[in-house]
Amino acid sequence: MAEPTSAAGAVPVDSVPEFSPHPVEAQLLRGRRALVTGGDSGIGAGICLELAAHGAAVAINHLGGADTAREMVARIEGSGGRALAVPMDVSREQDVSQAFAQARRELGGLDLLVNNAGLEHPYELTEMPLEAWQKVIDVNLTGAFLCAREAARTMRADGVRGVIVNISSVHEQIPWIGFSHYCASKGGMKLFAQSIARELAPHGIRVVAVAPGAIATPINADVLADPKKSGEVQAEIPLGRWGEVSDVARAVAWVASEQADYVVGTTLFVDGGMTLYPRFV
Numbered sequence: 001m002a003e004p005t006s007a008a009g010a011v012p013v014d015s016v017p018e019f020s021p022h023p024v025e026a027q028l029l030r031g032r033r034a035l036v037t038g039g040d041s042g043i044g045a046g047i048c049l050e051l052a053a054h055g056a057a058v059a060i061n062h063l064g065g066a067d068t069a070r071e072m073v074a075r076i077e078g079s080g081g082r083a084l085a086v087p088m089d090v091s092r093e094q095d096v097s098q099a100f101a102q103a104r105r106e107l108g109g110l111d112l113l114v115n116n117a118g119l120e121h122p123y124e125l126t127e128m129p130l131e132a133w134q135k136v137i138d139v140n141l142t143g144a145f146l147c148a149r150e151a152a153r154t155m156r157a158d159g160v161r162g163v164i165v166n167i168s169s170v171h172e173q174i175p176w177i178g179f180s181h182y183c184a185s186k187g188g189m190k191l192f193a194q195s196i197a198r199e200l201a202p203h204g205i206r207v208v209a210v211a212p213g214a215i216a217t218p219i220n221a222d223v224l225a226d227p228k229k230s231g232e233v234q235a236e237i238p239l240g241r242w243g244e245v246s247d248v249a250r251a252v253a254w255v256a257s258e259q260a261d262y263v264v265g266t267t268l269f270v271d272g273g274m275t276l277y278p279r280f281v
């Protein structure tokens with residue numbers, strides 16, 4: 001079963017990956033200041049390290065204990081980068097305004113938000129308690145709204161031509177039994193992103209979605225530990241392998257960079273072809 005919260009899937013501190021910056025001439029985000037929600041686990045942690053490797057200063061959001069986030073900060077700063085740990089529950093308005101104020105103050109502004117925090121926990125419709133529905137919508141969708149609103153306010157106030165990257169899912173498109181709340185949140189995220197992309201583009205702020213497929217992270221630990229279930233997922237991927245966190249993190253760094261300056265309001269699927277309906281013949 002999937003982990004119920006992103007914090008529950010936090011990378012154990014002793015397994016925080018080594019960090020080394022990319023060569024300066026290969027860095028895409030030098031001088032950029034980023035905030036990544038759910039930054040201390042799974043895909044979020046990979047994104048933080050990749051953005052930092054590209055020269056960005058990174059505010060690493062965590063929900064529970066700060067140990068992993070602090071360890072990541074130490075690794076990044078130990079290699080000459082800039083990072084800080086920022087506590088926030090993305091579904092709480094007050095937390096969000098405090099966290100963005102902290103990031104803006106300590107980094108001197110904000111150029112990039114990655115709306116990554118999310119959770120999943122399966123229930124078939126007839127069994128789903130309202131609280132389970134509400135929690136997923138609150139974190140995945142309302143959290144993305146609160147953070148995007150705060151980021152856009154900050155960027156506009158500072159006259160920054162920034163980027164908002166939403167970490168969506170193949171399930172903004174593929175229906176998933178037992179995860180109707182999750183699919184509703186990701187489908188909602190898609191039209192939310194497209195609508196604010198239209199609002200913000202005239203201000204020079206780009207909004208883009210990156211949609212991972214099946215990625216080997218703590219959120220999928222139970223499926224990965226079961227060869228039968230893991231094989232069934234693999235059969236849904238034309239490329240024939242689970243994705244790595246780095247597959248997603250590299251895509252995020254690129255869409256966030258000036259190289260993607262004309263990419264607006266679209267979803268980049270990073271899924272090995274999962275959205276191509278491989279079992280349909």
Ligand code: BGC
Binds near residue numbers: 213
């Ligand atoms: C979910 C994963 C799942 C993948 C493909 C993602 O959005 O977080 O748990 O493996 O979609 O179904």
